[in-house]
Amino acid sequence: MSTRGFPEEEYRDRVARAQAAMETAGLAALLLTTEPEIRYFSGFLTRFWESPSRPWFLVLPATGDPVAVIPSIGAALMGRGWVKDIRTWPAPDPEDDGVSLLTDTLRELAADGPVGLPSGPETHLRMPLDDFRRVEAAAISFTDDHGVVAQLRAVKSEAEIAKISRACTIAGKAFARIGEVARIGQPMEAVFRGFQALLLEEGADWVPYLAGGAGPLGYADVISPAGPAPLCEGDVLMLDTGAVRDGYFCDFDRNFALGRADPRAHAAWARLLEATEAAREAAQPGARACDLWRAMADLVGGGESAGRLGHGLGMQLTEGLSITAKDRTVLEPGMVITLEPGIETAPGLVLVHEENIVIRDGSAEALSPWSNGALPVIG
């Protein structure tokens, strides 16, 4: 249970599959600039990405191992991983912040063709635009990556699934202790602080995401930070967390009634459980993301406006498919997703429930401790 990282074979397998897809797409190399993209192929895990001061690059050539082109401050940590070709510069350098070193590396490794850059949904280029234009001006030819990286990352290995499962277990244990930090009269910001501490105690390495809300009929949105307002009797408290263990997220929420709840909240809760169960039953290989959306939307109402009712999950809080009316992504074994139906209880107020599952041959497997029964009452 305490093993961190992956064996080198896991990375070699990812590289081999990427290179096969790159050949089909006619890419001479991939240029990766963001945290999950670089970590996926190198194992480079650090919270230092919180600092925007330095760009980081990983170049994956059409054949051979990846090459790291990184600030010298990262050389020691990268050197403890499997990537052996590590080229560094003393960043930040206001005159040339890695531009020459990256350009030279791309010239060497991708002389024969275009360099693929992840450019589709959920991606961005994590380097200053001015510097990117300098690399382009040096006659490096870029194209999009044809979704190579996103498609690889969408299907998790058993080792990845085990890490997500562990993060889910940790959050489940913290939720089971909610009574220690959430009581009538407690300000929401204190509840948020206390719940993060519980997640850490139960084994989270860090807590990148926590949102929530409270009210008799739910909450106005699901992305707000906490304020000083206290919990009141009859409120439904929702906490939604993305806690990380060894670089992988869980992402699910729980709802708790404080003392008692309005019958409309109880009814909404029951409907949310039905919707989640219906989506889990529908979540079999070959089904599409929009099929899961339909299974839930039919129960929670709202038609096309029901929005996103779940998404992929892994190295990021949200990644990959979206459970919407428009997403036709076909489910495959190994995809890890959230089911996140929401139901309007009054104008502008919602209750949202969320669970995490992995697609298997046959029925999906729950990764979060599956919710059953009545809306839990605490406090």
Next chain:
Amino acid sequence: MSTRGFPEEEYRDRVARAQAAMETAGLAALLLTTEPEIRYFSGFLTRFWESPSRPWFLVLPATGDPVAVIPSIGAALMGRGWVKDIRTWPAPDPEDDGVSLLTDTLRELAADGPVGLPSGPETHLRMPLDDFRRVEAAAISFTDDHGVVAQLRAVKSEAEIAKISRACTIAGKAFARIGEVARIGQPMEAVFRGFQALLLEEGADWVPYLAGGAGPLGYADVISPAGPAPLCEGDVLMLDTGAVRDGYFCDFDRNFALGRADPRAHAAWARLLEATEAAREAAQPGARACDLWRAMADLVGGGESAGRLGHGLGMQLTEGLSITAKDRTVLEPGMVITLEPGIETAPGLVLVHEENIVIRDGSAEALSPWSNGALPVIG
């Protein structure tokens, strides 16, 4: 002490100063896509940026108030702030993820000239490149923002300084309790977890950054996550945290000897305090970042290879100037910076010390509890 956010006048002042600089630079509008840039002008504070699934936009026209072009999931939270023109789309939409809405908004607000995009050091464009090219193809003309946003953000208001100061106070209280979580025999990952919990208990809203290391003569790098190795007698433990209160960071570290320390560690520590003090004395309006670097590098050695010995601080863990040999940024009252000298104690091992200050007319003011005396011994 418990006031959150800023009054509307703070945002109006930021907008007015940006618009004055935009006029000089000949910009018809600014397009902002990242968390700190959008929050700086709108006050929009959420941890939901952890999700990469949706782009967010704020358009600041040459005259008038900012316009938010955002996913509908953020409308309720944005609507509680001062920005009143909020245009939304149901993201994520695989067919048109805000591209048309953004293009129409830019056509309306920037018909007469180029749109400035932050494109210099530390910036990136947080939207898919494919979608950005669609906006460009719709005849929207972009240029860089001439550093308008970075220059504004570099000098903090008194209200901003108060928030950073509070974050520093919180971290100082947590460091004062280090003995509760760091003992000989304790695995580093448990120390990291426990210290994050202390930060939360002392009032941090969340802990986006924690790094550290331990060894008799220091540590091989300052960006690594924790592993299972236990603390040993004679180790110097370093913890470096960026804790957040109300959207503003502290960023300083502390070193602690476990039981006893090698005389070389004690000597290095004394030299680090001298260097920090020298830089603080040099940190007066009119001095340049490279002057502070020189003041420290002369004491800690390493010449040009001494790297970055501090940086700006605020809404991000690191932002603005870099204390390097090459950075000629001139200090102004209201700039908040870190002083972060490092000293090599043995090949490949360093001790690093860090404090936070604000530049004032005359002498700089310490924001972190200033370290004095001998290397603290615990455990």
